[in-house]
Amino acid sequence: MDKYIFCINFGSTSSKFALYNNDQLIAEQSISHSKEELSKCSSINEQLPLRQSYAETFLEQHHMSVKDLSAIAARAGVTPPVDFGAYMINDCMVDRLFNHPLVDHAMNLTPVVAYRLAQGTDILVMTYDSCTTNQMEPVYKISGIPEIERSHMCxxxxxxxxxxxxAKKLQKNYEDLNLVIAHLGGGISATAHSHGRIIDSMDSNSGAFSPERAGILPSRALAKLIYSNKFTEAELYKRLEGNGGMLAYLGTADGRDVEKMIASGNKQAELIYHAMAVQVSKEIGALSTDLLGNVDAIVLTGGLAHSKLFVDWIRERTAFIAPVTVFPGEYEMEALALGALRVLNRHEEAQIYQERG
Incomplete structure (x- = not known):
């Protein structure tokens, strides 16, 4: 039986779409938005008509209407902490993401567009595995001052x-494994997995710098910078997330460009690129202590995992902990489709999103 699933994933400068029939990919598209295109919108919310129009055009190009679909699976936005798995997109979620966002990011528009597209139909419209899913154990939430709690974001x-x-590669169940997994993209996050639960994580606020983000910074120096009047609050946030990291040092967030610089003899480029790999390695080492050193595999994924140079730098510093496995690229769209299919086949139940008191 045909079960068409439309998957949507908005990034800060990209819109990605995929169409599946059951678990088979039929079509996909990734659109890169130029600074000129996005600059016409004065806020993230003003991008809504633009992003929705691309989604509608994708369906039209593949001769599909929303009524032909069994489900729309959207990348989750940044909500207060939720559990793993599927969540129905409802008025409460849309209101949070559009009218009361915790973070200004285009990902928040993904469920909003999905919900708008599904209006007037009875199809399944859902998110899967939100970046704010939280299974962190209490001991890992302590920051150092009571006013700030470490949070899960990956x-x-x-x-x-x-x-x-x-797990499939190792011929074991995910629930039987201890893993340390690092996603290496424009943002970098690393996680400790204990028997099917993500018990701890480090992201661009608490760990390595990344191609676009500053990572954890010396607190005294950061406090001094905040009160230096060099930046407005908005400018400083942008410096930390968007214009920080490798981009701030080298003028590019593209690892391929940096490797060309290194090949041409640019020692500064090599230093910064190597430093980023070193910081990722330190994250992996730190998270392995959450698992008491009993790590079945270290897993590297994301766009930067395509880089042999970058992966080899990490491998040489972490292989003593556990074997290093690499799955380069991103599997979000596949994860969304398979999550929706599990719900459609009643192998999993979609949860109802509601704000916790």
Whole structure:
């Protein structure tokens, strides 16, 4: 029986679409938005008509209407902490993401567009494995001052997808494994998995710098910078997430460009690229202590995992902990489709999103 699933994933400068029939990919598209295109919108919310129009055009190009679909599976936005798995997109979720966002990011528009497309139909419209899913144990939430709690924020969809792929490769159940998984993209996040649960994580706020983000910074120096009047609050946030990291040092967030610089003899490029790999390695080492050193595999994924140079730098520093497995690229769309299919086949129940008191 045909079960068409439309998957949507908005990034800060990209819109990705995929159409599946059951678990088979039929079509996919990734659109890169130029700075000129996005600059016409004064806020993230003003991008809504633009993003929705691309989604509608994708369906039209593949001769599909929303009524032909069994489900729309959308990348989850940044909500207060939720559990793993599927969530129905409802008015409460849309109101949170569009009118009361915790973070200004285009991912928040993904469920909003999905919900708008599904209006007037009875199809399943859902998110899967939100980046704010939270299974952190209490001991890992302590920051150092009571006013700030460490929180979980990672590339959950891709990380959980490769966790299941790793289990299949090892011919074991995910629930029987201890893993450390690092997603290496424009943002970097690393996670400790204990028997099917993500018990701890480090992201661009608490760990390595990444191609676009500053990572954890010396607190005294950061406090001094905040009160230096060099930046407005908005400018400083952008410096930390968007214009930080490798981009701030080298003028590019593309690892391929940096490797060309290194090949041409640019020692500064090599230093920064190597430093980023070193910091990722330190994250992996730190998270392995959450598992008491009993790690079945270290897994690297994301766009930067295509880089042999970058992966080899990490491998040489971490292989003593556990074998290093690499799944380059991203598997978010596959994860969304398979999650929706599990719900459609009643192998999993979609949860109802509601704000916790």
């Amino acid at each position: 590339h959950t969809e891709n990380i959980r997808a490769v966790a299941f792929k790793t």
